[in-house]
Amino acid sequence: MKKILVVANWKCNPATLKGAKLLFNSTKKGIKGIKNVEVVICPPFVYLPILSSVISHQPLVKLGAQDCFWQEKGAFTGEISPAMLKNLGVDYVIIGHSERRKYQKETDEMINKKLKAALKQGLKPILCIENVSQIPKFLKKRGDFSGLTEKELSSLIIAYEPISAIGTNKPCSIDKAKKIRITIEEKLNKNIPILYGGSVNSENTVGYIREAGFSGLLLGGASLNIQEFFQTLKNLNLV
Ligand code: PGA
Numbered sequence: 001m002k003k004i005l006v007v008a009n010w011k012c013n014p015a016t017l018k019g020a021k022l023l024f025n026s027t028k029k030g031i032k033g034i035k036n037v038e039v040v041i042c043p044p045f046v047y048l049p050i051l052s053s054v055i056s057h058q059p060l061v062k063l064g065a066q067d068c069f070w071q072e073k074g075a076f077t078g079e080i081s082p083a084m085l086k087n088l089g090v091d092y093v094i095i096g097h098s099e100r101r102k103y104q105k106e107t108d109e110m111i112n113k114k115l116k117a118a119l120k121q122g123l124k125p126i127l128c129i130e131n132v133s134q135i136p137k138f139l140k141k142r143g144d145f146s147g148l149t150e151k152e153l154s155s156l157i158i159a160y161e162p163i164s165a166i167g168t169n170k171p172c173s174i175d176k177a178k179k180i181r182i183t184i185e186e187k188l189n190k191n192i193p194i195l196y197g198g199s200v201n202s203e204n205t206v207g208y209i210r211e212a213g214f215s216g217l218l219l220g221g222a223s224l225n226i227q228e229f230f231q232t233l234k235n236l237n238l239v
Helices: 017-031 045-052 082-087 098-103 108-120 174-187 205-210 226-237
Strands: 004-009 037-042 061-065 092-095 124-129 157-160 194-197 216-219
Touching: 004 092, 004 194, 004 226, 017 037, 017 045, 017 061, 017 226, 037 092, 037 226, 045 061, 082 108, 092 108, 108 124, 157 174, 174 194, 174 205, 205 216, 205 226, 216 226
Parallel strands: 004 037, 004 216, 037 061, 061 092, 092 124, 124 157, 157 194, 194 216
Antiparallel strands: none
16 A cells, blocks of 8 residues: 655754754654554754664654755755765655745746756655646656656655645645645646645644545644644554
8 A cells, every 4th residue: 555655844943953863763653553654754954864873774764855956066055965865865855845935045947956956866856836837847748757767757746835824824725735636636747646735733634635635745843743743643544
């Protein structure tokens, strides 16, 4: 059976390494017994090396980054490349989150370059979009792989994240989310898993999977609250 993907986007939290280890270890404990969910933890870059060294024995827990650059190496101060992430044992990378589009002024063009670089490196990018116009052109045209192989492209995941629902406690209704998921699917020329993100919690989580038909979820706030996160996973385990 295909696992439900749950992505925990810690954003710029917690403030200390001690806090990150605590949250990570509690999350790992809570996952025991959960069989049909794969959890991807996306901490800030600085915590990735230490968390990567303790993750290995948990097949259903993976590490993700919250961003990456499009070049492999060179004079790009402050940037982290997909190759560096891959070498660290990171499997996933969030790309084009609306907070980066807003605060770092990331454009569709930059996001496209990041997406391709991550796919080339064998990472699984989670491309965040808030509407269908943000789907890259090459994913809409039949037979257009834009220099990528079909195999490289098969790692791509899309996350539908309406801005009005992010961090607001105002989740998108299940009906509306379902309609948008169907519209996104119709635009794509390939079969790509689609996640929902935006004010997901233990109460609304099952609806997005069972009723709206998403392949998984992207959680921000609820991934930092360990009780809420466990409850979310437990509820999903029953789907
Ligand atoms: P939220 O964040 O769950 O806190 O709304 C989701 C996100 O930003 O991906």
